[in-house]
Amino acid sequence: MRERIIDRFNQGDLARAYDLCQDGLRECPDDHWLKHRAVLCLIRSGALERAAAVYQDYRLSEVRDDEDCLAVGARLLKALALESSGQAFARLALESADKYADVHARTGGHYPAINAASMYMLAGRSKQAETYAKRVLFGAFETALPSREQAYYRHASQAEAYLLIGDLAAARSTLRDAFRQDPGNHLAHATTLRQLRLLVAVLGLDADWLSPLEPPRPAHFAGHIFGAGEGVGQLGTSEENRLRDTVDLLLARHHVGPVHGALAAGSDIVIAEAALARGCELNLVLPVPVPVFLDASVRPFGDSWVLRFQACLDQAEKVVELTTDRRIASPQALNFSSIVAMGLARMRANVLATTPVQILVADNAEACAASTFGTHHDGDVWTACGLDQVRIAYPGTRCAGAPVTRSAPVLEPGFQAVMRAMLFLDIAGSSSVPDDRVPHFVQAVLKPLADCCDGLAAPAVHADSWGDGMFLAFDSVKKAALAADALRQAFAAIDMGEHDLPATIGLRIAGHFGPVHEGEDPLQKRPSLFGGQVAVAARIESVTVPGSIFVSEAFAAALAMSSTGFRSEYVGQIRIDALMPEQRLYALRATASNAVVGLQMSGSAGAA
Numbered sequence: 001m002r003e004r005i006i007d008r009f010n011q012g013d014l015a016r017a018y019d020l021c022q023d024g025l026r027e028c029p030d031d032h033w034l035k036h037r038a039v040l041c042l043i044r045s046g047a048l049e050r051a052a053a054v055y056q057d058y059r060l061s062e063v064r065d066d067e068d069c070l071a072v073g074a075r076l077l078k079a080l081a082l083e084s085s086g087q088a089f090a091r092l093a094l095e096s097a098d099k100y101a102d103v104h105a106r107t108g109g110h111y112p113a114i115n116a117a118s119m120y121m122l123a124g125r126s127k128q129a130e131t132y133a134k135r136v137l138f139g140a141f142e143t144a145l146p147s148r149e150q151a152y153y154r155h156a157s158q159a160e161a162y163l164l165i166g167d168l169a170a171a172r173s174t175l176r177d178a179f180r181q182d183p184g185n186h187l188a189h190a191t192t193l194r195q196l197r198l199l200v201a202v203l204g205l206d207a208d209w210l211s212p213l214e215p216p217r218p219a220h221f222a223g224h225i226f227g228a229g230e231g232v233g234q235l236g237t238s239e240e241n242r243l244r245d246t247v248d249l250l251l252a253r254h255h256v257g258p259v260h261g262a263l264a265a266g267s268d269i270v271i272a273e274a275a276l277a278r279g280c281e282l283n284l285v286l287p288v289p290v291p292v293f294l295d296a297s298v299r300p301f302g303d304s305w306v307l308r309f310q311a312c313l314d315q316a317e318k319v320v321e322l323t324t325d326r327r328i329a330s331p332q333a334l335n336f337s338s339i340v341a342m343g344l345a346r347m348r349a350n351v352l353a354t355t356p357v358q359i360l361v362a363d364n365a366e367a368c369a370a371s372t373f374g375t376h377h378d379g380d381v382w383t384a385c386g387l388d389q390v391r392i393a394y395p396g397t398r399c400a401g402a403p404v405t406r407s408a409p410v411l412e413p414g415f416q417a418v419m420r421a422m423l424f425l426d427i428a429g430s431s432s433v434p435d436d437r438v439p440h441f442v443q444a445v446l447k448p449l450a451d452c453c454d455g456l457a458a459p460a461v462h463a464d465s466w467g468d469g470m471f472l473a474f475d476s477v478k479k480a481a482l483a484a485d486a487l488r489q490a491f492a493a494i495d496m497g498e499h500d501l502p503a504t505i506g507l508r509i510a511g512h513f514g515p516v517h518e519g520e521d522p523l524q525k526r527p528s529l530f531g532g533q534v535a536v537a538a539r540i541e542s543v544t545v546p547g548s549i550f551v552s553e554a555f556a557a558a559l560a561m562s563s564t565g566f567r568s569e570y571v572g573q574i575r576i577d578a579l580m581p582e583q584r585l586y587a588l589r590a591t592a593s594n595a596v597v598g599l600q601m602s603g604s605a606g607a608a
Helices: 002-010 014-027 032-044 048-058 067-082 086-107 110-122 126-138 148-164 168-181 186-203 208-213 237-253 267-277 290-297 303-315 331-351 375-384 435-454 477-492 532-542 553-560
Strands: 217-223 256-261 282-286 318-321 357-362 388-393 416-428 462-466 469-474 506-520 527-530 549-552 566-574 583-590
Touching: 002 014, 002 032, 014 032, 032 048, 032 067, 048 067, 067 086, 067 110, 086 110, 086 126, 110 126, 110 148, 110 186, 126 148, 148 168, 148 186, 168 186, 168 208, 186 208, 217 267, 217 331, 217 375, 237 256, 237 267, 237 357, 237 388, 256 267, 256 331, 256 357, 267 282, 267 303, 267 357, 282 303, 282 331, 290 303, 331 375, 331 416, 331 506, 331 553, 331 566, 357 375, 375 388, 416 435, 416 477, 416 532, 435 469, 435 477, 462 527, 469 477, 469 532, 477 506, 477 549, 477 553, 477 583, 506 532, 506 553, 532 549, 532 583, 549 553, 553 566, 553 583
Parallel strands: 217 256, 217 357, 256 282, 282 318, 357 388, 506 549
Antiparallel strands: 416 469, 416 506, 462 469, 506 527, 549 583, 566 583
16 A cells, blocks of 8 residues: 555655545554655645644644654645745744754654754744754764765755854855755755745845856747748758857856757757757647647748757657647647746746746847737747846848738637636535535535635636536636635635534645637537537546645646746646546645745845
């Protein structure tokens, strides 16, 4: 059982891991390992309130001889603190520090000691922070570390401790030593940098010394299509070589790492080739399947581009086909593809505790100021978010007028293709409600959720329900995200015990964003939504952990480019249906505008 749980947890299938924990606890109700892992599943999936309730129910704080069980409560309080601000942050930070200190007193462990030190400092208790920092530096801990990652964390913790006692020089040198222990572990480096940025802000210190240690910057790239040759809409060999040299120079100058974009003939392929030559990770986002994209955006510009396209495709780390549409991409589809690619670059930068950059090959922006799709439109969307952009002047002459695309033909009268952000909701465990309580369940649980929908500032453009499930569609991901969080809060406010309903029932919310077909439902004789993207949204709900909001990568990426009031934590790549490819899913959490978790990238973190 444990091996299966660990496997599902490591694969990011948190819903299945959580369910397996519950199965195990029915057979072994006193198994502390299962209880600890169940709470971890909830924390990792973003269901913090539910995790807090389960932690109390399991009475893990009373366990005396298991550091993991003892520390998970402190970890939960730390997560809640970082999502809060002001007095709530100070209170939760102090509670977390006290719990970590208690764990260290019982176990003598290195991990609870450094966390106690940092949380005391964030809570404004500098004397206690210094005490625990010195224990990290001068305590007797096991010296044999079996892995490079463990060696990294030991050194990084010491650097953090030096910072807390005010020895900035030692903190700098020890942190550099830490990075040398495990140089390729950018995710671990990012975790450390976020923590140290927050601490230096609280301490009123300069954070510039951390910048050189940042991982390579994720980038979004885009540019004009061109053919090979001389003339309008083409570039000769010498012009293309100069463009390639400029791209290569800028990739190095801006410390670019993973790149995200499409792979059309011309600028896209030139940038992708330069990135691959430098050892950068290539992530491709296409609006349609590869063969359709190849025929529409590569093959018409010459066979040489087809060969170069295939060479880049073979070396790509990831290839995302956003739809199964077999028609040539429309402007709507191109914008969808671009916003997802840009969002992925921005999300990757957040994970790596750095800032993204856009590499754009474009001609005179003023000439295409009214562009509603394509390179200039991508550039406008990016800069509207206040993000860094590097613009390379397109060296040739483009065809007069706007780029040519084909609008998707109408396959059936009365249908239209629209972009929708979709939510599926379901009450997990509702089958445990006794039949005599079902009418009360409808009034006490489903009606408050319906009232919440009615009270939304931006109501759904489409709504449907069946049994204990709801389907809502919105015209933007931001509106859908706000609705999802409002519904989560409405459900959390319901006291199941007061209504004599099982405490085990929980709300699952799933979100997805993509193109759908809008037309009349033949049975109900009213407008409805159809298509594979609707099915994706529905299937995500089935793997969502109760109390959480799970969204697709497309939803999370689009939201990253439209709202800063949410954060998306990667859950894992999960198979949501036997007939569908695995989906990369994210747990969605709303954050206060001045929450600490949103300020760890800036010098204003102390304001929290």
